[in-house]
Amino acid sequence: MAALQQSPIAFHQTKSPPSNSIFKKTPIRLTFSSSFPSIKLPGKSNRRGGGILGAKMVASAAGSYASAIAEIANSNGTLETTSADVEKIEKLFSEKETYDFFTNPTISLETKREIIDEINKSLNLQTHMANFLNMLVDSKRIELIKDIVKEFEVFYNKMTDTELAVVTSVVQLDSQHLAQIAKGVQRLTGSKNVRIKTVIDPSLVAGFTIRYGNSGSKLIDMSVKKQLEEIATQLDFSDISLAV
Incomplete structure (x- = not known):
């Protein structure tokens, strides 16, 4: 039990969506998915391929931004609060239409700033995080936001000796099961803290998987899907001819 008390678990629970009345002054129609606004607009995102060199440059830039944050x-003294803000931003930009809106070069910076201001109010972000989003928009680097979130998570985990475990299941697991998983991951890794992220995946049929380690390199698969795949592999009927 002592191990659990020193292992904070971050649960991602959906909250009631905020009112979108604050967005009515803009001509952009907003709807809410999960607990964050997504932007319903036509338009293509500004995506450019850069090969291996381009990917390294993106990773370097994202790492620099994340390190600064x-x-x-x-x-x-706001590391924990900032981490919570980054999680909000991660959920916001995981919406494809939101990401596509802010990376669309045909939409003016003024319009993007207006939406960023409303988002900052809606999500109640800290001042330095609100300024950071505006800076990314102004410098036209907002397309890095997903990479920045990933890099920040790495820095945060190192600074707090935290092991991130991604638990994927068919339905949301209750707090008791997640606490047991956190305790098990802590025992395996020896980390001071364990942070749990949950993902819902109906294709697993039942059970769950746990990914942890550097970039999720280690996997514990306790899903029914895996068991069914193993059974299917063992039951090879290719050499059996059926009597007619």
Whole structure:
């Protein structure tokens, strides 16, 4: 039990969606998916391929931004609150239409700033995080936001000796089961803290999987899907001829 008490678990629970009345002054129609606004607009995102060199440059830039955020948050004692803000931003930009809107070069910076201001109010972001989003929009680097979120998570985990475990299941697991999983991951890794992220995947049929380690390199698969695949492999009927 002592191990559990020193292992904070971050549960991602859906909250009641905020009112979208604050967005009525803009000509853009917003709807809400999960607990964050998604933007319903036509238009293509500005996506450019850069090969291996381009990918390295993106990773380097995202890492620099993420490192700066983590250092600022750590220095002013808001690391945990900043981590919570980053999670909000991650959910927001996981919506394809939201991401496509902000990376669309045909939409003016002024319009994007207006929406960023409304989002900041809606999500109640800290001042330095609100300024950060505006900076990305102004410098036309908002397309890096997903990579920045990933890199920040790496810095946060290192700074707090936290092991991230992604638990994927068919339905949301209850707090008791997630606490048991956190305790098990802590025992396997020796980390001071364990942070749980949950993902819903109906294709697993039943059971769950746990990914942890660097970039989720380690997998514990306790899903029925895996068991069915193993049974299917063992039951090879290819050499059996059926009597007619």
